[in-house]
Amino acid sequence: MEALFTAVGLGFGAIFVGEMGDKSQLMALTFATRYRLRSVILGMFIAIAILIGLSVGVGAALGNFLPTDWIRLAAAVLFIGFGLWALRGEDDDDDEHAVKERRSxxxxxxxxxLLAELGDKTMILSMALGSQNNPWGVWIGATAGMLAADLLAVFAGAWVARHIPERFIRWGSAVVFIVIGVFLGIEATLALTG
Known part of the structure; x- marks a missing residue:
């Protein structure tokens, strides 16, 4: 039982600190300005639980077989697409469209x-921790640590959504997604060509 609690503490601490200032926090903040808080938190929890579970389950032994550079490149394209989509704006008269968008x-x-964090330092760290410690403890601790770090950004994003005009949020969201996409693309391209 002590090994489980040690793994939980180790997983929580390592991932919480590792997530500070990471792109997932920027994404969480941006999503919180655009979607319902409940959807953002639930979506983050599901994605984080899957990612950390996959990382711990796979372990360090299979980590080299994941095509993380190609996944990063696909994520880059997706993020740039999200940024361009955010720029399109919304028709204020189209309440039905706004409800569907919040649900989506x-x-x-x-x-x-899932795409942004696949192959990220969080996943690699979880693999390493899971290969050397109680995997259930690492999964619980790392999931809680990443969620806690990203929730800080979600609540900041919810505050921004209440206090900043929608057009600034839309442009800010677009810039954040495009910048993350460009950096992911550069990172993936350098890894694939280097």
Whole structure:
């Protein structure tokens, strides 16, 4: 039982600190300005639990077989697409469209978080921790640590959504997604060509 609690603490601490300032926090903040808080939190929880579970389950032994550079390149294209989509704006008279968009936030959050974090330092760290410690403890601790770090950004994003005009949020979201996409693309391209 002590090994489980040690793994939980180790997983929580390592991932919480590792997530500070990471792209997933920027994404969480941006999603919180655009979608319902409940959808963002649930989407993040699902994506994080899957990612950390996959990382711990796979372990360090299979980590080299994941095509992370190609996944990063696909994520880059997706993020740039999200940024361009955010620029399109919304028709204020189209309430039905706005309700559908808020509902679709859950799948958007899950998909974006999964793609952005696949092959990221969080996943690699979880693999390493899971290969050397109690895997259930690492999964619980790392999932809680990543969720806690990203929730800080979600609540900041919810505050921004209440206090900043929608057009600034839309442009800010677009810039954040495009910048993340460009950086992911550069990172993937350098890894694939280097």
């Amino acid at each position: 936030g859950l799948l958007t959050v899950i998909g974006a978080m």
